[in-house]
Amino acid sequence: xxxxxxxxxxxxxxxEGFMTEYDEWSEELAPHLAAAIGIxxxxxxxxxxxxxxxxxxxxxxxxATLRRVTKVGGIPTKQLFTLxxxxxxxxxxxxxxxxxxxxxx
Amino acid sequence: MKRLLVLGAGTAGTMAVNKLRPLLPGDxxxxxxxxxxxxxxxxxxxxxxxxxxxxPAEVVKPSAPLLTDGVELLIGDVDVVEAAxxxxxxxxxxxxxxxxxxxxxxxxxxxxxxxGLDSDEYGRTIHDFYTLExxxxxxxxxxxxxxGRLVMNIAEMPIKCPVAPLEFMFLADSFFTDRGMRDKVExxxxxxxxxxxxxxxxxxxxxxxxxxxxxxxxTDFMVMEVDGDARKIVSYDEREVPYDLLVTVPVNMxxxxxxxxxLGDELNHVxxxxxxxxxxxxxxxxxxxxxxxxxxxxAGSVAHFAVDxxxxxxxxxxxxxxxxxRFDGHAxxxxxxxxxxxxxxxFNYDVEPLPGKYPLPGIGPFSLLxxxxxxxxxxxxxxxxxxxxxxxxxxxxxxxDMTMAGKIREEVPA
Ligand SMILES: Cc1cc2nc3c(=O)[nH]c(=O)nc-3n(C[C@H](O)[C@H](O)[C@H](O)COP(=O)(O)OP(=O)(O)OC[C@H]3O[C@@H](n4cnc5c(N)ncnc54)[C@H](O)[C@@H]3O)c2cc1C
Numbered sequence: 120x121x122x123x124x125x126x127x128x129x130x131x132x133x134x135e136g137f138m139t140e141y142d143e144w145s146e147e148l149a150p151h152l153a154a155a156i157g158i159x160x161x162x163x164x165x166x167x168x169x170x171x172x173x174x175x176x177x178x179x180x181x182x183a184t185l186r187r188v189t190k191v192g193g194i195p196t197k198q199l200f201t202l203x204x205x206x207x208x209x210x211x212x213x214x215x216x217x218x219x220x221x222x223x224x
Numbered sequence: 225m226k227r228l229l230v231l232g233a234g235t236a237g238t239m240a241v242n243k244l245r246p247l248l249p250g251d252x253x254x255x256x257x258x259x260x261x262x263x264x265x266x267x268x269x270x271x272x273x274x275x276x277x278x279x280p281a282e283v284v285k286p287s288a289p290l291l292t293d294g295v296e297l298l299i300g301d302v303d304v305v306e307a308a309x310x311x312x313x314x315x316x317x318x319x320x321x322x323x324x325x326x327x328x329x330x331x332x333x334x335x336x337x338x339x340g341l342d343s344d345e346y347g348r349t350i351h352d353f354y355t356l357e358x359x360x361x362x363x364x365x366x367x368x369x370x371x372g373r374l375v376m377n378i379a380e381m382p383i384k385c386p387v388a389p390l391e392f393m394f395l396a397d398s399f400f401t402d403r404g405m406r407d408k409v410e411x412x413x414x415x416x417x418x419x420x421x422x423x424x425x426x427x428x429x430x431x432x433x434x435x436x437x438x439x440x441x442x443t444d445f446m447v448m449e450v451d452g453d454a455r456k457i458v459s460y461d462e463r464e465v466p467y468d469l470l471v472t473v474p475v476n477m478x479x480x481x482x483x484x485x486x487l488g489d490e491l492n493h494v495x496x497x498x499x500x501x502x503x504x505x506x507x508x509x510x511x512x513x514x515x516x517x518x519x520x521x522x523a524g525s526v527a528h529f530a531v532d533x534x535x536x537x538x539x540x541x542x543x544x545x546x547x548x549x550r551f552d553g554h555a556x557x558x559x560x561x562x563x564x565x566x567x568x569x570x571f572n573y574d575v576e577p578l579p580g581k582y583p584l585p586g587i588g589p590f591s592l593l594x595x596x597x598x599x600x601x602x603x604x605x606x607x608x609x610x611x612x613x614x615x616x617x618x619x620x621x622x623x624x625d626m627t628m629a630g631k632i633r634e635e636v637p638a
Pocket of ligand 1: 231232233234235236237258259260261266267268269270271300301302303328329330331353354355384385388479480481512513514515522523524525526527557558
């Protein structure tokens with residue numbers, strides 16, 4: 120575990136760069152996190168996904184899977200792949216300051 | 225008289241009742257098990273059917289004789305659990321009140337969850353081996369297949385026995401080699417994961433094994449649809465993988481009644497405490513085996529270790545005492561690698577599969593994450609062990625908790 124500076128703020132991250140403290144994240148950080156993984160602009164649709172992930176985490180204590188974002192959050196899987204190309208589950212979590220979804224075993 | 229009601233007479237349900245019956249006084253507790261079918265399937269045997277190694281009849285037995293005396297078996301489909309009233313309703317209208325409920329209805333492949341999978345081509349150019357019918361139909365096709373491009377696709381994780389699709393590919397490589405036609409077959413493994421397996425150390429070892437066998441690996445592929453006419457699978461990010469023969473592992477989901485009863489997550493797996501299997505919301509409902517949403521592999525070996533921990537807890541729970549045993553997520557899986565060899569992996573919630581040795585008094589040690597003949601025999605022995613030791617609830621010399629003895633820590637750069 121180490122710390123890094125995002126938008127002049129010092130935050131804790133793991134070795135893959137995922138933020139590790141739920142409360143260190145705030146909406147101002149999201150565009151910076153997004154930029155770091157090649158997402159230039161956060162649209163309303165991006166925000167819908169990010170906010171769902173944040174709220175769901177509070178209840179579940181765990182990052183939502185793609186299926187959950189689709190089924191419970193109401194965002195079609197296809198759209199998630201457009202918003203967060205290639206690895207939507209991982210990328211959404213990264214931008215929302217949440218742990219990488221646990222690898223299914 | 226109190227009633228323990230168990231839904232599902234599969235691996236977990238059968239083990240649980242056979243272990244509990246001798247512990248629960250017959251004049252105090254009635255035990256009833258419900259299953260939709262009167263036969264029990266040895267599902268790990270499905271893997272060997274497509275290659276003609278096992279015949280379908282070898283993996284099926286009537287359920288009733290597998291249950292200890294004093295356990296009542298009802299054949300019927302569960303419609304709903306009315307948890308507030310401690311009542312289960314079957315689709316034929318039967319009402320079954322309970323004092324304690326164990327949900328052990330497993331997880332099952334669902335072709336309806338992927339567009340195009342439930343097509344006319346199923347059983348012809350589209351197959352699965354996660355059902356007896358699927359595995360049997362595939363055996364018929366492979367017996368005289370002239371060769372071409374065979375694609376294995378996993379629709380979504382988690383699936384039960386997550387190593388089975390890899391084993392299928394290793395066995396396919398061996399099968400076509402033995403038939404002198406490996407050069408006519410292209411093997412492609414298409415997975416939603418970012419590597420051959422879920423955990424880094426095992427993914428590295430298993431990925432190398434795919435490469436040395438000339439099995440292509442396509443990762444991060446979330447299948448959106450199967451186009452059976454054009455013979456290709458298409459991902460959400462619009463990649464296309466053509467095939468001549470598609471073997472899929474469809475989305476695995478828990479029983480629909482779990483959703484209707486408001487007890488499940490988005491894949492209908494029952495939400496329970498990962499250490500005790502007690503429902504998050506109901507103090508007299510447990511889920512065992514694949515039906516539970518535990519963050520470990522869905523496998524018979526896991527169900528076995530889990531039931532061992534569960535039995536003592538259950539006895540404490542019904543006596544009104546706190547449950548003092550905690551399941552560690554222990555999984556132990558033999559992986560067939562073809563040509564008479566196999567691997568073994570052993571892990572839990574916290575420790576990923578590592579190389580080294582697995583100590584087993586009397587027979588072992590077995591080598592971990594390494595191809596050996598002993599591991600292949602271990603896998604084949606599992607069938608006998610399953611019918612004769614596991615299901616009857618006999619004690620095996622395998623501690624439920626995982627041990628670090630023999631394991632070697634290995635780091636894989638991220
Ligand atoms: C191809 C394949 C290979 C495998 N290989 C291995 C292996 O090598 N090692 C290993 O450890 N595990 C392996 N497994 C996994 C193993 O078979 C399962 O994890 C294990 O059987 C789970 O037991 P269970 O009791 O939870 O579920 P199951 O054994 O599936 O039992 C569930 C039962 O519930 C019943 N049921 C479902 N819905 C209803 C309903 N609505 N009403 C009434 N009854 C219902 C079903 O009929 C079934 O009998 C493999 C599985 C497959 C498919």
